[in-house]
Every structure is written in structure tokens, then in C-alpha cells.
Amino acid sequence: MTKSLYMLKRLLSVLPILAVLAFKQAPTLPRVITPTFKKDTINIITYGAKADGITLNTKSINAAVTACSKKGGGVVVVPAGLWLTGPVELKSNVNLHLKKEALLQFTPDFDQYELVQSNWEGVPQWRNQSPLFANNQTNIAITGFGIIDGSGEAWRMVKKDKLTETQWKKLVASGGVLSSDKKTWYPSEKSLKGSTVKNAGYITPEKTLEDVKAVKDFLRPNLLVFNGCKKVLLEGVTFQNSPAWCLHPLMCEDLTVRNVYAKNPWYAQNGDGIDLESCKNVVIENSTFDVGDDGICIKSGRDAEGRKRGKPTENVVVRNCTVYHAHGGFVIGSEMSGGAKNIYVDNCTFIGTDIGLRFKTTRGRGGIVENIFVNNIVMKDIVAEAILFDMYYAAVDPVVLAGEKREPPKVETLPVTEETPQFKEIYITNVVCNNAEKAVFVRGLPEMNVKNIVLKDMVLRAKEGLYMTEADGFVFKNVKLYTTNTDPVLNVHNSKNITLEGIDYSAGSNVLINVSGEKSKGIVVTKTDTGKASKKFTTTYGANEAAVEMK
Template identity: 40%
Template sequence: MLMSISVSAQYKPWTSAKQPLKEIKALKKQIKAPKFRKVDYLVTDFGAVGDGKTKNTEAFKKAIEKCSAEGGGRVVVPNGIFLTGAIYLESNVNLHLNDGSTILFSQDSNDYPIVFTRWEGMECMNYSSLIYAYEEENIAITGKGTLDGNADLDNWWFWCGATKYGYNETRPGRQNPARAKLHEYMAQRKPARERIFGDGWYLRPNFVQPYKSKNFYMADVLVKNSPMWNLNPVLCENVLIERVKVISHGPNNDGFDPEACKNVWIKDSYFDTGDDCIAIKSGRDEDGRDIGKPAENHIIENCEMKDGHGGVVIGSEIAGGAKNIYAIGNVMDSKNLDRALRIKTSSSRGGIIENVFFYNTKVGAYKEAAVRFNMHYEKPGNHIPTIRNIWVENLTVDKGGKYAVFSDAYETSPVTDFTMINAKMAGVQIPYKVDYLKNVTLKNVTVNGQPLTELKP
């Protein structure tokens, strides 16, 4: 039997943009970059060699451990290409990449120890992310250097069936049995630390994953060629990302996936990806619901999105819910960008997604929809999700795709309190395709020069 989510007594939809703009102003005062002791630890002083061939895993480990033990500071990577396995960030350490430096990550899975992690929103023991931290505080990755995940069709990506011709449907990805097993463990509620994967299971590691950590900062670096998700803080609080560039076109190469985090601000960053540019998450199915931590208080500001399945996305691993998501002043433009604002969930997830503010957005081209609601993403289950209080204002689209608004919801749980104000969308094939919407407000909305005054199934 399908179960709908009970409506919170505290729920109140916005009545004007002044309310979320005031909330954003207050939230910005809470999110701050950590401060570090002004002492540098040069990785070459610990034996690192930047020739692109010498493996420097131990040198990074020694430098970071000494820096943290002595009170913190910067672990500095000079000019050169520094090959390494997994890097573990300890408290009070800023991993700083000088301009002209590259950290090149090993393609050997043996260089990534088994740690407690999340894989597609499910907890397990699996390969360490390329850069990992667990229950650390005041950590950063900064500088104008490059983080190169070194993934390609011959290394990491083919684990999910990717080939230069796309996905080979006759040769399922090697990860498929492990993915199915992890779903099985989660449904059985097997203790997460007993869900052991790693060698022989082919679950790709993510790139940067601070886990249950506080005060994470990232600035200025270029991130490319990730095995899977790029930036994936999990259950973290106070996350600030600025001026970061992510260019990574592999399978499941989401740009920024904050998962069940609180107080997140990403600004002035660039995304050109093989999956969603920014995807806000809070865990899959049983794990997301049992842990019960929503994605909460996120600001996405002045970012640029190119290729990707979506620009600003909520889901699909969103069983813990999401609230207070503010996207302001962003620019999107690519024929290979599927959607501008995308909310994707399903009745296997459940959860409440509420208070989404999409403001002052400029869109050039996209493929499918400027605004997309989907409650039937992936398999169905017994937990009908809720999507409510979605506010879109000052949206311009120059060369639109198939739809302006596209909705696929449940009759028993319609998308509720959807507001669109001052939206001008051109080049759209079909103004809208919707099913179940409730309390829709449209003010000064045009599609291809014609007023859009209602959304009817």
C-alpha cells in the first residue's frame, strides 16, 4: 500500500521573493571558510617527486599527518605532476595546489583502501574516495592547480559498461552485481560496516568525499576525469565551495553532490559534466529514511553550467528530504544540458522536498525542460514523496528545448505551491506537459512570446 507523507504543521509557502532573499542573507552569515595556521609543509620535503611516474602516496600521508599533529597549516604541492593513491585529509589541513601543479591519481584500485563510505546514497565499506576524510574538522583544498582523477574508458569508467560507443547493452557493467547486492543489503538493513565491497566488486570510488566532517572549504582548483561523482561531501556541516571548475565527462560524473549536508554555499564555479552539474542528495531508500538527515540550507550562486543531465538538480537519492535550497544568479547554456531545474525522486525514496528558490537564472539552450518535476524516477515503492513550495522567478531562456515545464507526479501527492514569476522562454517546442499540480501561480510568464496563464493536464 502506498503511503503519503504527513504534512508538517510548520509548513508555510512563500508569498513573495522577499522571504527567501531574507533567508539567504541570514544563511550567508553562518557559512564561513575555516582558518589555518600560517605554516607550510611542502610535499617535496617529505619525499614527493613531481615527475608523473613516482608514486607519492606515502609522502602525502606523512606531510598531512605532520601538519595536523603540529596544529595545522598548508600542505603545499609545487609545480609538477604528483602521482598518488588515496589522500586522507586530517583536521586543520589545507591541501594547497600551486598554479602549475597537478595531483594525478593512480589507476590501480589497490591504491585505495577500504573505508566507510556512501555509494549512490547507500552506506558500505568500499574503496576510499580519491580524497577522503572522516569525522574531521577544518579541512580545505585550495589553489590554482589541478586534481586529475585519471579515469577514462580503459580505467574506472568501463566498470559500469561505458565504451567509446556509449553503453554496451550486450555486456552489462561489471558493477551491476555489486550494485544489486548493495541494494539487497540495504533493504535487509544489514549493518553498513558489514556491507563489504572493494576488490572484485567494481564499485567506482568518488573523487572528493569528506564524510561527517565540519568546516570544509574548496577554492580555485580544476577537477577533472573522476571515476564517478566529483565533489561529494556527506553528512557535513558548513561547506563552502568557490571558484572551482569541474570538467569531467565520464559516466555518473556529477559535478557537485552535497549529500545530507547542512549549510552549504557554492558560488562562482563552473561545471561541464557527464551527469548532473549540481545534484543535491540525502540518501537512497532505507538508508536515507533511516538516517533521516535532509539536505538543508544550500545556496548555489553565480555558477555556470554547460553539459549535464541537469543544471540545478535535487535527487534522485533524496529519501532524507531536502529543504531551503536557493539557486540565484546562475547561467546555463548547452545543447547537451537536459534541464535547468530538475527535481527527481520516486516512491521508493519518499521524503519531503520543499522550499526551492530558483531566482535570476539565465538559460541559453537546453534539451528537455526548463523546469522538470519527476516523482517516477527509477523503481516504484511504498513511500510517496512530497514536492512543495517551488518558486521560480526572473528566468530567461533564449533557445529552449522540448518543454518549458514538465511534470510527472502522483494524483495523491501533486506538486504543490508552484510559483513562476517574470519568466520569458523562447525557442520552446511545447509550452508544457503536466499532470498533477496544485496551487499554481503564474505571473508575467511567456513562452515563445505568448502568455502562459495556466498549466492543465
């Protein structure tokens, strides 16, 4: 091979990397339009509401909202006190405002929630009516200083492994039923039956309403679902104790979430904080999430249904937020079949989350996640991975429970189709993580690698450093990996066009990098003190030493 031909091939191999490096600035996002309201106010007391914790105020609150909307809009005030209610429907030009010390308590009486055709985990499904809902409304808000409680404990199943022995005994003694293996508690027989029916809530031609009623209690509602709404504001309120997801804006546009607190028990199954699904033009800022599943999550529909909808979540700013317990601090997926793009995350803190930055998908989803910009992230005490890209998501908890055994996914190369998902053009910079199990985990598909990712300017303290398989066009620049497992610090398997520049690591490490797999090539280590390790690199499982270049 001539020198000029070699140089041309080398240039072509690094073009994807150069393309990613070109993304120095996030895209210019359109201005998010916030709603405005008339100063007219209506107090729910005027419509007969009583704060005695006994009176069911469903009719009174909904009558106040309807009257306000018909008059051209304004503010519906929920005063201080405990207001028991069933589902509340928000309507155009109405701001539902909770005064300080107001507690809007949704009833645990399942009969107050009718079965409706809705959407759950990216697929049209039968669900119980959400406590707070709006469909195709414009200029709506929930604001104030009060608390909205979804009575989630009445709906949720609970795994034994997630409670102490005393907590478990108390829960079982309260009623409900146990699964056949006695490891999961369900609030009712209908709830247990639903867990045994495949796709219990799916809307299909052969399924009757009577079929769905037989498993009604299993079809837990999300606390808030705004579907197809425009100019939406959620501000100041605490949303807590949701039956399933806490906040679920679906196909909304011009959404502002500001100074909210989403709070669920840490063991709350499907207890996500906020799930943006197929939304456009969004700001989430100055908010706190302490929940049982993913904290701040981006979605866009699941599999064929998501691709058919074809609406990505796009033009999103997440800034100045804190996530405590959650499966992931900031998450994209796994239901991302409509795609996700032009998303900017800045100045967020994750404390005690299972995973910090979590990108997850699986075969069958399809969809493209691209143009994601993450900057200024602080993490502490991350249970598993600080940064994770996983294209083998299997719908299980990110941390293996005691006594649980998991087999690694079967690795095989399949044809690329519309069902093949993609992660590409993701730029993450200025991350500090103090204590994680793994610093970075990357697992792409053989037929569709995780592509063109930049991780830059980081200090990551963890037990293990980097594990990468099936990646193409990764740049690690100015990354400090201080790990207790130093054999090796970096694992690269069946990956190509990998640049490791300015890597610092623990002195006295056994091996800096192990390269494995016969597909590995174009791995460049540069501006790095390789002498701090006993061995610069090793090759295993068919990797060729020529795959690694030390500069």
C-alpha cells in the same frame, strides 16, 4: 449553494496559492563559517615526494598532511609538477594547497585503493577508497590553482551510443571487455561482473569481503568524499576526470565551495559535478561545472536509509555558477529521503544541459523538499526540459538515446505512507531560456501532487510549452511561452487550483490551453490575451468545461 458558501469554498481552494505567494523573500540563512589556518607551511618535497610522473607519492603526501595536523595545522604545499599518488587523507586544520601548474594525478592502479565501508547513492555500501577523503575532521581545505585528476577513464564503463564510431573502436581496442549485447564497454572482468550483480556493493550480513572483492573494480569511488566534516573550504582548484561523482560532501557543516571547476567527459556515467548530501550551511559560488551527469545536485539519502538518517540538506546558497554539459544544471534528488529545505539559488547560467532546473524523486523515497527559492537563471540550448518536476524518476538518462524505447509510467493511486515523497513551496522567478525541447514539465503522483509552486517573470522559448499532471496550487505569473508547437500551448491534466496570470504566447496558436482529466478543477486564466489563439481552451478525457475560468 449560497453565494457566501461558494465564496468561502473558493477562498479555501486558493489558500495554498496565497501561502506560496507569501514567500517573497528567501529565509535568512545562517552565516557559513569558513576555515582559517596557521601560516606554517610544509612542502611535500620535504617528505620525499617527486614530480617525475612515475614515483608513487602516497606515503610522502600523507606524511606531510599528518605532520602538519599534529603540529596544530597549516598549509601543505603541492608545488608545480606532475605528482602521481594513491589516496590522500585530509586531516584537521590542514589546507592542501596546489600551486599553479601543479597536477595531482591519482594512479589508475586499482590495487592502491582498498575496499572500505562507505556510502553510495544514499545507501551504506562497500566502495573503493576515494582518492581524496576525510572523516569527521574540522577546519580543512583544498585550495590553490592546480588540477586534481582522478584517472576516471580507468574505472568507468562507457556506453557505445555515447561515442562516435571511431572513438568506440579505439576504446574497444584498448582492452577491457564488452557486455553481452556489445553496447557497453567495461575496463575489466570484475567491473563487468559487478554490473550483473544486484546491489553489488550493498553492506549486508551475509555478504563476505571475498564476495565484494570479486566485483571490486565495479565499485567506483567518488573523487572527493568528506564525511561528517565541519568548516570545509574548496577553492580555486580544478577537480576532473572522476571515477564516479566528482565532489561529495556527506553530512558536512559549514562548507564553502568557491571558484572551483568540476570537469568530466560528457559521457561519464555517474559523473556528477557536486552532490551535497545531508549537509547544512553551505555556499557554492563562482564555480563552473561541465560533467557527465547532474551538475549541482542536492541529496539527503535514499529510501529507508535516508529516512533513518533523518538529515536534510538545508541552508544552502548557490550563486554565480555556470553549468555546461550536465543531466541537470541545478538538481534536487532523486535521493532526497532525508529532505531538502531552505535553499536559495541565484544568478546561475546553464548552457547545453539536458535539463535546466531538475526536481526528481519517486515512490519509496519519502522525504520533503520545501522552501526552495530560485532567481535570475539564464539558460541556452537545453536539450529536454527547462524546468522539470518529476515524481516518477526511473534512473535513466533524461534524454532518450537513439533506438531506445521507454514506456510511460503506470498511473495508479497508492496510499500515502512514509515512503511518499513531497515537493512543495518552491518559488522560481526571473528565468530566461533560449531554446529548449519543453519549457515546463510537471508530473506529480495521484496521491501526492506537486504542491504550491510559483513560476514568475519568465521568457521561455521552446518547441513545447507546459505539460502538467497531478499538480495542486500552481501559479504561473508573467510567463512568456514562445513555442513552435501551439496545439496546445498549455496542457493541464488532473490538476487543481492552477492560476495562469499574464501569460504571453506565440500569436496564431491553435489552442491556448487543453484541460484533461476528470479531477481537473479551479483552473483560472487571467490578464491574458486569449484572442491570440484560435481556441481559448479545449477539454478532453473527462474534464468539465466548468473546471476552466477565463477572466
